[in-house]
Amino acid sequence: MMSSPEIWERFDTPRKVRVKTKKCIEERWKDTTKECEIWVSGRDREEDVSFDIRIYTNDPKKVPGFAEQLLDLAEASGTKVYDLSLELRESQVSDEEAHKKDIVTVERTYDEQQTLLVNRAKADERVRQALAEGAKNVVVFADINLLCEMDSEVARKVIGEAIADDFETTVNWLVKMIERIKNRGLATKVIGYELWRNLDRLEIYEVDADGDDVCVWLGYPAK
């Protein structure tokens, strides 16, 4: 059984979120509740990186503080916050959130996917035409969801997720966020990473030939 109470509205301060969350937990946490997931999602406007940070805990007393910290963490970096919420669960869903690959393996997977996407792009008529007219390289951009699992002494688990269309930007942003999460004492170390992409759904939406390069952007069409 799941429930998603509203603990945040746009313009709420972190302090107000703490108060609302405390009240919510007092009302809703039951003997059968096994775990609470608290998350914040948003977008870093400067870096154009979307993100999601979630904390899992089985201690109801810690939930209000985590909610306050997550909002403060998100707003401090000049971001647009899209959502801050929590779910109370009667099972430990966090056990299913396992991202334990090392970053080298993730990068190798990314390279393989890029090669595949470049080959797919080369089949596009606009790309073929640009190559025929003298362009030499095909550069593809598509959203990368990079997830990171972190160990924590205060929570059962902390997960960070960064989404951007450039691998270096995504990794650098996530590494900085991991440091900020650690500095707040929410996590102690990185357990591992994971790359997520739905290659089958990616479609080309723009092609721009510029000198030697043909840039191709792929995205998930809106349903």
Added chain:
Amino acid sequence: MGTKMGSGRLRDQYGERFNQGQPTWSGEKGGECLLGGVKQFGGHEVRELSTGGYELSKGGVVVGSFRSGRIDPDRVVFPLSHGTWLEVSDRGTREILSPEKAMLGGLIASDGGNHFYYRFDKRLGYRVSYYTTRFASEDIELMELFDGLSEAVYDKTPRHYGKEGMRKGYISSKEVFYDLNDLGVKTGPDEFHIPREHLDSTGKRAYLAGFFSGDGNISKSTNGFEIRVYSEHKEGLEEVRQTFLDLGFHPSEIRESIRQRESRVEIIHNFSIPVKEHRRFAAEIGSHRPSHIGRLKKMGELWVCNEPLGGIWV
């Protein structure tokens, strides 16, 4: 707002909308001298008065007079109040938003709110209504823009609160709430509507500049720059995209940015402005977010704007 167009006299419409006085009204011509200029717009005639101002008539009946106005080749616009103008053209009459009000609408649609709620006041012993129009930004420049537009349109100075890093400003006014609510500027916490029927091309550019300052993005990529517009609200974002199309841009289709979890999926929508139209975007739309301006400057596409709104100011 639109529902009041064409129903009742202009004086009554005005009173209904703002309930604070009436426009200058001649009713009868009263012996005022008319200057030579008479312009026809469809079934309407606009006369410049010797006493200053303009008189608008239809079928020989005076339907309104105005202290000021602006006659363009294809239309005439008269200021009403609260950043609303009456546009008279061969297509008929309509109320349109001033660029300032359009830009304010764009800012509120992206990073603002227009709220109404009740709260039981223990001291008074009854429910009290609260009306707030808000905007939040980490940039002082955008807060100042919100303040300036609120003052220009509603003659109200927003109050500020919040810590360094995320500033928040609000106006507590029933009048402002209902005026923006009638336009559908913000239809829910994350939902919005663009009152395109009340925007001329200048208003559309100003709206987009306001919206882009909040939910737009200019980012450096490996091979240049990308200009994107984001929103959780797909229908609202489609209206933004349509407004770009109205102005002759060719935005991409709307795409999804997906946050995949074990238990659920969250989606943020976005579309992009093609690379070939970046220069035109900088010149005609622009942004008031300092980081955007910095990046547009880096793109070498700085546009020196002579108009009061609609591009980057330098």
